[in-house]
Amino acid sequence: MEYLKSERKQIFYSILLGLAGGLVGVALFGLSGYMISLSFFEPPFFIIILIIAVIKLFGMMKGAFRYIERLLSHEATFQMIGRLRLNYFTKSLAMDEDTHSVKFIQKLNQHFDRVEDYYIRIIYPYVTAALLTLILLLLAFYINTEVVLIMAAASLLLLFAIPKLFEGLSYKEAEKREETDDAFYMKLYHYIHDYTDLFVRRQTETHKKGLYGYLAGIKRHEDKKALYESLMGFAANLIQIAMIILVIFVMYQETPMLVPMVMLLGLSYFDQVVPVIQPASNYRTVKDAVRELDTAEVEREDEAETDKNIEKIIIEDLAYKYPGSNTNVLKNIEVAFTAGEKHAIIGSSGSGKTTLLNRIIEGDDAVNFYGNSEKAGHDTLINDASVMPQHLDFYNATIEANITMFGHLKTSAECMKNHLAEMEMSYYTPDTMITHTGRLSGGEQKRLHFIRMMIEDKQWWVMDEPTARLDEKLREKIWNHVLDRETAIVSTHDLSRLDAFDRISYMEQGEIIESGSYDDLMNEKGAVYHAVLRYADNL
Structure with missing residues (x-):
C-alpha cells in the first residue's frame, strides 16, 4: 500500500464502495435463501412481493456501487502507473540506461503488465474480501457458534494458507522464467544481428535449435504456472464443498429453515473470495516489480569539466x-x-x-x-x-x-x-x-x-x-x-x-x-x- 500513497482518497472510497457492494451482494443471495425457507410456511403474498422488491433494489444498489468503485479504483491505478512510469524513465536517464534497447522496452512492458494488477486485482479485492469476512463472522454469531468456526477456518485457508503456499512456488517459477527469457533474448539478439557471420560459419541451424530449446523452456514455465492456478482452483472448490457440507450437518437439526439462506450466503461469499486467491499468490512478484519501478531517482554525480586528455x-x-x-x-x-x-x-x-x-x-x-x-x-x-x-x-x-x-x-x-x-x-x-x-x-x-x-x-x-x-x-x-x-x-x-x-x-x-x-x-x-x-x- 505504500506505493499508493498519492491515491489515498480514491483507495479509501473504492474499498468502502467495494465492501458495500459485497455486503449488498451477499444480502441479496441471503434474502433469496430466506424467501425459499419462508415459502414453506405459505406467507402472505405481499411479504413475498416485498422481499422480491428488496432483492431488486439490492441488485440495483450493487450495480451502482460496483460502477463507482470501478471508476475510483481504475483512477488510482492509472495515477500510480503514470507516476511509476515517470520515476522509472527519470531513473533510467540518471543511470544512462539505453531507453531505445529492445531489452529495456521488454522489461518495462513486463513490469507494467504486473503493476496493472497491483491494486485492481490484488490490494483492493483482498482488503475488501478480508473486511467482508470479518463482518460476516460477526453476523454469524447470531446464527451458530459452530458456523463461525467453520467459516473462520475456511476463510483462513482461502485468504492466507493457499495464497501463501503458492506464493513461494509462483515466485521461484517467475525467477526461472525470467532467467529463461534473458537467455532467449540474448540468443535471439545474436541470431538476428550476427546472422551473416553464423551463415558463413554454418552455425545457423545449431543456433536455431538453441532458440527452440529456450522456447520449449518458456512453454514449460507457462504450463507449470497454469498447473499452479488449476491446483489453487481445485483446492478452493474442495474447501467450498467441505464448508457447505459441514454447515448443513451442523444446522439441519437445530435450525433447518435457515440452511437455504446460509448456503446461498456462503456461495455469494465464495464468489467474492475465490477470485482473490490466484492474484494474491503473485503478490511478491508484483511487489518486486512495483518496488523496482518506484525506486527513488538515482542522482548523477556532477563531474567537473576537465582539460585532461x-x-x-x-x-x-x-x-x-x-x-x-x-x-x-x-x-x-x-x-x-x-x-x-x-x-x-x-x-x-x-x-x-x-x-x-x-x-x-x-x-x-x-x-x-x-x-x-x-x-x-x-x-x-x-x-x-x-x-x-x-x-x-x-x-x-x-x-x-x-x-x-x-x-x-x-x-x-x-x-x-x-x-x-x-x-x-x-x-x-x-x-x-x-x-x-x-x-x-x-x-x-x-x-x-x-x-x-x-x-x-x-x-x-x-x-x-x-x-x-x-x-x-x-x-x-x-x-x-x-x-x-x-x-x-x-x-x-x-x-x-x-x-x-x-x-x-x-x-x-x-x-x-x-x-x-x-x-x-x-x-x-x-x-x-x-x-x-x-x-x-x-x-
Whole structure:
C-alpha cells in the first residue's frame, strides 16, 4: 500500500464502495435463501412481493456501487502507473540506461503488465474480501457458534494458507522464467544481428535449435504456472464443498429453515473470495516489480569539466549483467588501452565484444580513465573520443544536418562533398533530405557515420564493426583511415588487417582469453591463430 500513497482518497472510497457492494451482494443471495425457507410456511403474498422488491433494489444498489468503485479504483491505478512510469524513465536517464534497447522496452512492458494488477486485482479485492469476512463472522454469531468456526477456518485457508503456499512456488517459477527469457533474448539478439557471420560459419541451424530449446523452456514455465492456478482452483472448490457440507450437518437439526439462506450466503461469499486467491499468490512478484519501478531517482554525480586528455583506459575486474538479468555477459575483464596504440577486439558472435565497448563508452565503474598521469572522469572520454556504436542514429533531415549533428560539428560544404565522394556517395549532396527508415541502407549509415567521425577528428576512435555491410573496396578505405589514426579501439569480425594493430584481445563467452601483439599471438598458435586461419579459409 505504500506505493499508493498519492491515491489515498480514491483507495479509501473504492474499498468502502467495494465492501458495500459485497455486503449488498451477499444480502441479496441471503434474502433469496430466506424467501425459499419462508415459502414453506405459505406467507402472505405481499411479504413475498416485498422481499422480491428488496432483492431488486439490492441488485440495483450493487450495480451502482460496483460502477463507482470501478471508476475510483481504475483512477488510482492509472495515477500510480503514470507516476511509476515517470520515476522509472527519470531513473533510467540518471543511470544512462539505453531507453531505445529492445531489452529495456521488454522489461518495462513486463513490469507494467504486473503493476496493472497491483491494486485492481490484488490490494483492493483482498482488503475488501478480508473486511467482508470479518463482518460476516460477526453476523454469524447470531446464527451458530459452530458456523463461525467453520467459516473462520475456511476463510483462513482461502485468504492466507493457499495464497501463501503458492506464493513461494509462483515466485521461484517467475525467477526461472525470467532467467529463461534473458537467455532467449540474448540468443535471439545474436541470431538476428550476427546472422551473416553464423551463415558463413554454418552455425545457423545449431543456433536455431538453441532458440527452440529456450522456447520449449518458456512453454514449460507457462504450463507449470497454469498447473499452479488449476491446483489453487481445485483446492478452493474442495474447501467450498467441505464448508457447505459441514454447515448443513451442523444446522439441519437445530435450525433447518435457515440452511437455504446460509448456503446461498456462503456461495455469494465464495464468489467474492475465490477470485482473490490466484492474484494474491503473485503478490511478491508484483511487489518486486512495483518496488523496482518506484525506486527513488538515482542522482548523477556532477563531474567537473576537465582539460585532461586520455592517456590510458584501464579496466579492472569488470563483470556485467543486463538489468533484470541474472547471467553475466562479461566476466573478469582485465585490459588496458593506451594512447598511441591501435587495439583490436575480436571473437565469435555473442562473445561480449559489443557489450565491452558499450561499458567503456558508458563509463562503467570498473573502467578507469587516466589523463596527464592522473585519474580522470568519464567526461574526458566524451571530449576525446569519437564513437561508432553498433546502432547508429540518423534523423529525418538533410545530409549536412545529420553529419554535423545539426551544426554541432563545423565543416564546409566542399569538405563534406569530398568525403561523400571518397565514400562513393556522390549521389548525395549536403542538402539532400533523408529519412532514417527506408532511405538509408546499413552500409550507407556506416559511411555517413564514418564521415561524421572524420569531421569530428578526435584523438581516440572507438568503433564497433566499422567495415560491416561494406564491399571490399570500401572496407579497404575505412581500414586505411582507421590505421592512420594514432589511437583506436576496434571490435571487428573482419580480420583482413589484423596484423596492423598494435595489440589484439580475443574474447570468448564474456572473457578475454588471449591478449598481446599480433606476432606473439600467432607464435602461440592459440585462439587468435586459429581465428585467422578460419577467416582465411572463408575468403
